[in-house]
Amino acid sequence: MALTRGKPTPSPGGSMPLMDHLRELRTRLTRAVLAIAIGTILGFVFYEPILNFLTQPYEDMRPLLTAEGIDTELVITGIGGAFQFQLKISLVFGLLASSPFWLWQLWAFVLPAMHRNEKRWALLLAGTGAPLFVGGAALAYVVLPKAMEVLIGFVPDGFGSLVTGAEYFDFIVKMLLVFGVAAEIPLVVVVLNRIGAVSAKQLANARPWTIIGIFVFAAVATPTTDPLTMLFLAAPMVVLYLVSELIAKLTDRRRARLIGTEVDDDEAAPIGGPSELDGPSDLRD
Structure with a gap:
């Protein structure tokens, strides 16, 4: 019997043979690598x-x-420093420029195994997380001049400052990543509340300690040591946390109305409990 080379066809139950999974994974990884190479x-x-x-x-x-x-x-x-510097920048650019395509390849590989409700949540997380990360990275780009001015300003009188390209690029990447990841705070908090791990009341009770933790994280995570850059990172994180706390409060109220009883503020709803987004069709998937 001849083997077909076409697209693997899942069984009516949604399953697929292991070898078909591996072939599909190989195909999608190849596409992703080619996209990164083109970028x-x-x-x-x-x-x-x-x-x-x-x-x-x-x-x-x-x-x-x-x-x-x-x-x-x-x-x-260095003799080869200029080439290494250009290669590093080009590779990072290729990863970023091709990210929509290789992320889609990853998504397309995982998608068939997900239920309808899981697909909806995955799309919501991706659609929310990407703008938040970009917004955090954009804020870091705005803060960069002031951060560098403070750090290089410690150079003593009579000395100059030579910054290598590699050091400068690493510094920028770290700043962009730290600010971008920090901007995901509301998404993480909302998801934890949505699955019933924490309630709005618990978030409110933990608010003082959370704010202290945010400032500690900002002080440790930022590549700079100046308080101004730490404040630029911590202040938006605090605002985003307060926004996520408000969203969690609204979610708890909607959940209480849905189940017809008042949710205890000191206890989160059980994981996998009723949800306004979950319908009977979702549970049958």
Whole structure:
């Protein structure tokens, strides 16, 4: 009997043979790697505008330090340093530029195994998490000039400051990642409330300690040591936490109305309990 090479066909129950799973995984990984490779090539082609975008915060900061008598300059060290620097930037650009495609490949591989309600929640999380991460990274880009001004401002009189390209790029990536991940706080809190792990009352009771924890996280996570950058990170996190607390309160009220009884504020709803989004058709999937 000849083997077919077409797209694997799942059984009526939604299952698929192991070898078909592996073939599909191989195909999707190959597509993802090709997309990243194409994005990396584009990074090489558009290296100059990408580099200008990345170094703009540094250029905005330099006149301020020059006025204080501090000379600073971006440099690349080593014979192969320039090529390694360009390759690193191009690769990161390729990962970011192709992320919608390779994330879709991951999503398409997992999708058949998910129930309808799980698919809906996964789409909601992806649609909410991506804008939050981008917003946090954008805030980091705005904060970068001030953060670098504070750090390089510690250079003693009579000294100059040479910043290598690799150090500068690592610093920017860390700042963008920290701010982007921190912006996901409301999403995490809302999900924990939605699955019944915490209630709005518990979130309100833990608010003082949570705010203290946010400031500790901001102090530890930021690559800088100045309080201003920590404040720029902690303040939006506190606001987002308060917003997520409000959403959790509204969710608890809707859940109480749905089940027809008042939910105890000191206890979260049980995991897998009734939900306004769960219908009989979802439970049968």
